[in-house]
Amino acid sequence: MNSTPEEIRQRYQELASPTLSSPRVSLMARFVQHGRTTTLEHVAAVAYLSLYLSRALDLSCDEKALVRGALLHDYYLYDWHDHNAAPDAWHGFTHPRHALRNAEQDFPNLTDLERDIIAHHMFPLVPSPPRHLEALVVSLVDKACSTVEVFSERPWSHERQGGSAC
Ligand SMILES: [Fe+2]
Numbered sequence: 001m002n003s004t005p006e007e008i009r010q011r012y013q014e015l016a017s018p019t020l021s022s023p024r025v026s027l028m029a030r031f032v033q034h035g036r037t038t039t040l041e042h043v044a045a046v047a048y049l050s051l052y053l054s055r056a057l058d059l060s061c062d063e064k065a066l067v068r069g070a071l072l073h074d075y076y077l078y079d080w081h082d083h084n085a086a087p088d089a090w091h092g093f094t095h096p097r098h099a100l101r102n103a104e105q106d107f108p109n110l111t112d113l114e115r116d117i118i119a120h121h122m123f124p125l126v127p128s129p130p131r132h133l134e135a136l137v138v139s140l141v142d143k144a145c146s147t148v149e150v151f152s153e154r155p156w157s158h159e160r161q162g163g164s165a166c
């Protein structure tokens with residue numbers, strides 16, 4: 001599917017808005033993900049760029065699940081840098097489980113595909129691999145975004161304040 005950047009941006013906004021307007025999703029703006037990037041900025045960048053990659057490579061993805069799963073993939077809702085706030089000392093391994101639990105609480109109609117995206121985005125650190133193309137896309141884009149965030153100063157913040165405009 002040939003799409004202009006503006007078409008992809010509009011499609012992203014359309015798909016992301018219902019999730020971004022859910023009350024607890026905005027809590028992700030309180031937590032730092034990598035460097036100076038908030039978790040909300042991070043998940044918005046991963047969701048937008050996953051959709052962009054899917055369109056650019058003409059992948060056959062369920063775009064609705066791709067965007068919602070990506071927005072919720074780090075929905076663990078604590079500061080992982082704060083050892084008193086984190087539920088355990090193994091954030092890298094366990095946060096997909098915490099994110100999935102919160103997503104299931106707040107989004108009762110979560111699909112198996114969205115569960116796959118959330119639960120398996122840390123592959124291969126968590127040795128259970130993605131089962132769907134959408135989950136593989138998010139896992140790869142997540143790693144690329146995380147790397148950029150570690151080495152850049154708030155790379156997504158210019159026109160994407162709070163992640164809502166990504
Ligand atoms: Fe994660």
Ligand SMILES: [Fe+2]
Binds near residue numbers: 042046
């Ligand atoms: Fe992530």
